[in-house]
Amino acid sequence: MxxxxxxxxxxxxxxxxxxxxxxxxxxxxxxxxxxxxxxxxxxxxHGLENQDFNLDSILFNRLSSAPHGGVVLSTNLKNRIAEYCPDETCDRLIAPARISRKIFNSLAFVYFARLSGYSHLEGWVGDGELSEVKNLLNDTPEYCRCTMKIEWARCLVKWGAKNHGLRLYSVRHDEGRKFVSKINIEKY
The missing domain is CATH 4.10.170 (p53, subunit A)
Incomplete structure (x- = not known):
């Protein structure tokens, strides 16, 4: 000194x-x-392909940056969970932990970008971004590769429910109590 x-x-x-x-x-x-x-x-x-790693990181960043707090992604011993709670209501996607992170994050991204119905998320994801995810997701069935974005999103989420055990719940917090309702993905 x-x-x-x-x-x-x-x-x-x-x-x-x-x-x-x-x-x-x-x-x-x-x-x-x-x-x-x-x-x-x-x-x-760990032998991850570069494309999978890029898609995972892009999806994680985009989900985390959703308006009003982002989509929270978590994993426990049994499940992968994606939850969006902009107010006293939440949409929660759950799938068995055996589903790949790439597939689960893709399903969550597509669901919250096009199907959730939250006005907070309108305009959050452009059609160009959705097309990028569509092009990078080569694991999805051919019949889900529709040209219309909303139809593709519906098909993909139904495919996730049928083939990967994806479940959807609506969670409402009211006067200190939590109400959880399972939503039939087939209605989409």
Whole structure:
């Protein structure tokens, strides 16, 4: 610290304030870049295909960025869960944990983007983004590859229910109580 005594006091204050500004301005981007790089290394170590990794990260980011708090994704020993609760009501998608994350996140994305009926989500996802997901989802049946976005979304969610055990629930919180109702996906 003796060398600091030789530097005029004003220069130290200027240097430290510039360092703080640089850290404040660029640290989030640097941390995100490091996270992305480490995630890609982990994905490569586990043999995940680059396309699947990109789709997973895109879907996770888009679901998390939905208006009014985002779609919360979680996994426990038995299930994968996607829940959107913009107010005292929630839509909850549940599927067995054995379903791949790519398929589950895709089903959740398509459901919340086109079928949930929440006015908060209108315009959240453009048709271009939905087309990207449609093109990257090569695991879906050919009969679901309709040209109309809403029909494709309905078909995909029904396919998820039939082949992957996808279930849909409506959750309402009222006066400290929680009311859960199962919704028949076939009605979509």
């Amino acid at each position: 003796k060398f600091l005594k030789k530097i005029p006091r004003g220069i130290i204050g200027t240097c430290s304030s510039h360092l703080v500004m640089v850290c404040r301005d660029y640290l989030p981007e640097v941390l995100f870049l490091l996270f992305t790089l480490s995630a890609r290394v982990l994905a490569a170590d």
